[in-house]
Amino acid sequence: MSARMNPITTLFKRELASYFATPVAYVFIVIFLLLAGAFTFYLGNFYERGQADLMPFFNFHPWLYLFLVPAVGMRLWSEERKSGTIEMLLTLPVTMWQAVVGKFLAAWAFIGIALLLTFPIWITVNYLGSPDNGVIFASYLGSFLMAGAFLAVASCISACTRSQVIAFILTVVVCFLFLLAGFPLVLNFFSAWAPQGLVDAVSGLSFLGHFAAISKGVIDVRDMIYFLLTIAFWLYASAVVIDLKKAD
């Protein structure tokens, strides 16, 4: 501990350690792994399909994230606001974006750890056959990016309220709309009145669409940029909201 660390690194380490200081981290990881396994084998018919790939595994990630990522992200800022530590944190010599990014990266890394712990399924599929590991790598990458986008939404909404429960529910709703942005459920709402250009734009925001593209093994820079921009946008919004709401 002698070299001077960047504030983001310091915040990142503190945050990540705080996940593992309570049972929350372990509960989350266990549930994530159990559900991922259950979906893959029971709903996804992993064995019955007779194909050496991880499609049944990755196909359920969006739905898994829909509930699990908001559960990780809900505490990001609402807990700081409720306990008053936000006042301590933001009067340390860190900038707002360092705080937002440091906390976000820690939560993202935590989800990344959970995702990495699904490696036995990758070993399994390689043992059973010879899958295209390039596609699997791309799918992991896409899954991780999508988790980041969900988490950035959670960060912003968590900054809006002191209540973690409200943060959780609102995040699930917003993420659900983003997931399904390319589907009739959401599009019909717009197509009734909005010009076609807007409807197309909304449809282009779909998390599912971009995730599906990446997980086919086609790492298109545009899909990656889409997720990174989504993350950047919601983190920027987080910083704005924190600034506006910190007084109350």
Add this chain to the structure above:
Amino acid sequence: MIETQQLTKRYGDLTAVDAISFTLEPGRVLGFLGPNGAGKSTTMKMLAGFLAPTSGSAKVGGHDVVEDAIAAKRVVGYLPEGAPSYGEMTPRQFLGFVADVRGLTGAHRRQRLDDVIERLHLNGVMEQPIETLSKGFKRRVGLAQAIVHDPQVLILDEPTDGLDPNQKHEVRALINSMARDKTIIVSTHILEEVHAVCGRAIIIAKGRILADATPGELEARSRYHQAVSLTTPNVAAAKEALSRVPDVAAVEIDPQDHRITAFPKTGKQIFAPISELLKAQGIQVSELQLESGRMDEVFRTITQGEGTEAVA
């Protein structure tokens, strides 16, 4: 050093802090007094860089809190109201984290941590999660966090709130020990604290400065300043005698303990004449005291009519 100019914070129609200007040099602890909701905390939050002023400016250690926010935050140690900290961390982890964010490294970091742990007597609790500690320890962890980088400027929002008398005494001693070379602001609504730690007191209510003086000067504004109080078994005779002293303006008897207080006419000294008279008349007194003034009464008088609640 702290300098504010027309510092103002508005929330919609509500003006929480209204054009406050003051300058504070190192070496004198400033007590910030005022009823609840007077704007004490809001002012401190602006000085610490948590809230941006609506208008006006503030400088700490020569750095503007808005223009040069990070440099300003580096020289400030801040204890927010309620001393919030991360409950799941131990004091060792928490203070280490603050030291890291503050950029302390190597031997200096170790030495500063040892110093604050020692000063705040945290040795026995360093490995327990902060949320399991008593209120007194939580407050001390908060204070340790504020002084770990040996800041030039200390802003302490109700540092002794909720502590027992011994802990209060310790915290005041700590503040006094740091007062010589630091610029320190302490907010409180415990009036006795003003005497114990502050060389200067600012009373604010409704966001405005109503008084800015030394505690002694404030007490001199009291009706009780230079008044003489005594306790005697012979209440009636004593009251009768006191009324005949030429410079006594009024005599009051406390309905509860029958303590008699004689108030002087403006600028007159009545202690000597009274004590001579009592001796001459042979009135027994069990206690005779020259009052320096009552801070609570001055506080009420100054903040009265500002629509505020009584403060203990």
